[in-house]
Amino acid sequence: MARRSKGGGAEGDGMRMQVVWRKGAVWLVLVSAIAWALLVILALAFHLWSCNSDVPFLSALCKKDSKVLYALDSIRSSSKPLHRCPIPVADDPDSITIPKRTPNTIVKRLSYITVDKQDKDPSPLFGGHQSWKQREDSFKLNATMKVHCGFMKNSGADMDDVDVKYIQKCKFVVASGIFDGYDIPHQPSNISIRSQKLFCFLMVVDEVSLDFIEKNTTVKFDKAGGKWVGIWRLITLHRLPFDEPRRNGKVPKILTHRLFPQAWYSIWIDGKMELIVDPLLILERYLWRGKYTFAVAVHKHHRSIYEEGDAIKRRKRYARPLVDLQMKMYYHEGMEPWNPKKRMPSDVPEGAVLIREHTTMSDLFSCLWFNEVNLFTPRDQLSFGYVVYRLGDALKFFMFPNCEYNSLFILHRHTREHSSKVEWAKTIDEIVKKGLKESKGGLGLWTPYPADLSSAELPSVKRTSPAG
Known part of the structure; x- marks a missing residue:
């Protein structure tokens, strides 16, 4: 009995040791996993913090196409929530008094060139x-x-007769656009009965997008043959003006007054946006209250067009040498980098929301802005501040805080990402040899400039944000 007890004791001790060892091993694995997770979190935190560091060496860690930021963005874990703030809009759309139209003072009559005398095409x-x-x-x-303002005779961007007839009644317009099937229409919310009756909600699409929309949502037809998706009236453009979808999207965005010539007021929102504020409240807040005729938000990250150009090149949103060429032209023509002494809070807008009264001056501004986009790169944020600079104080416009801009809409992702080969080109020779030149837009970049830019140097850019 004693020997069995002794043997049993030894055997029990061995079993207890095995249990202790196993528990220790489990705890070791658990502690190691926690330590490894903390190490990864600390490394990511350091990496993200370095992006905003003032120390050049640290900030350089994330400025060269950071794979960590790219990976985190793809799963939406690194994106900060949009900075939203309350918009000081009126309480009730029904209480708003629509003011008289702003008189045309400096430019009293504006007309458009529709035929180039030398053009026999x-x-x-x-x-x-x-x-x-x-x-x-x-x-x-x-x-x-x-002035030139697009829509040259027989140049495209044609509408169906039923749509031409419909828009003749549109004095107040909320406009948007979808090209090349990148989005589907998002229905606005919080729209008052008064605004539903007052505004035309016009969604400009190409034939590719119309086909995509018909396959992915419900399109209804009215008795006249008009096409509708919810509150949006679909306006189809035929014979697109440009090869590049981004350029085609600038036609309804910038030339809203040309596409809808009867409009007194317009609010443009990009196709990926869902409007969540009543449009009458928007006009009262951003135009009528301060007696403005044009309103746009300040860019979230950039103030200088040269900083924006640098970001476009880093993000490969257009050919680097062509962005540089446009910036050199602007710098040669006196466009200085933004500084706090300028009258504008920024030279770079968030161009996805544009709020306008269609006076001759705001229409002229839109024409000149479009001409720059047509002549140079399709990145319209680069040319906005330049046109403002050239017009001086003539245009009375309002650049409102970015946090208010984020409170106007809900942002949806594109159905797919756009990319073209020219965006990745690193040299002029590469663009020429590979046949990447656009045939209908950006031709000012290939037309001899009336000044020597060979020795021109762009102002240095301090990257204040890791945007993109």
Whole structure:
């Protein structure tokens, strides 16, 4: 009995040791896993913190196409929540008094060039062949002006007759656009009965997008043959003006007054946005209250167009050498980097929301802005501040805080990402040899500039944000 007890004791001790060892091993694995997870979190935190560091060496860690930021963004874990703030809008759309139209003072009559005398092509360029002299003259303000503004005769962007008839009644417009099937219409919310009756909600699409929308959502037809998705009236453009979808999207966005000539007021929102504020409240807040005729938000990250150009190159949103060439032209023409002494809070807008009264001056601004986009790169944020600079104090506009901009809408992702080969080109030779030149837009970048830019150097850019 004693020997069995002794043997049993030894055997029990061995079993207890095995249990202790196993528990220790489990705890060791658990502690190691926790330590490893903490190490990874600390490394990621350090990496993200370094992006905003003032120390050049640290900030450089995340500025060269950071794979960590890219991976985190793809799973939406690194994106900060949009900075939203309350918009000081009126309480009730029904209580708003619509003011009288703003009188035209500086430019009293504006008309448009629709035929270039030297152009014998039966299918001319949508933006025309604006010469460097015509471009320069277009910035010289007179009581009567005639400028290029897209829509050259027989150049495309045609609408169906049923849509042309419908828009003739549209004095107040909420406009948006979808091209190349990148989005589906998102229904606005919080729209008052008064605004539903007052505004035309016009969604401009190409034939590819119309086909995509019909396959992915419900399109209804009215008795006249008009096409509807919820509150949106679909306006189809035929014979697209440009090869590049991004350029086609600038037509309804920037030339809203040309596409819908009867409009007194318009609010443009990009196709990936869902409007969540009543449009009448938007007009009262951003135009009528301060007696403005144009309103746009300040860019979230950038103030200088040269900083924006640098970000576009890093994000490969257009060919680097062509972005540099446009920036060199602007710098040669006197466009200084933004600084706090400028009258504008920024030279770079968040261009996805544009709020306008269609006066002759705001229409002229839109024409000149479009001409820059047509001549150079399709990145319209680069040219906005330049046109403001050239017009001086003539345009009375409001740049409102970015946090208010984020409170106007809910942002949805594109159905797919756009990319074109020219965006990845690193040299002019590469663009030429590979046939990447656009045939209908950006031709000002290939037309001899009336000054020598060979020795021009762009102002240095301090990267204040890891945007993109």
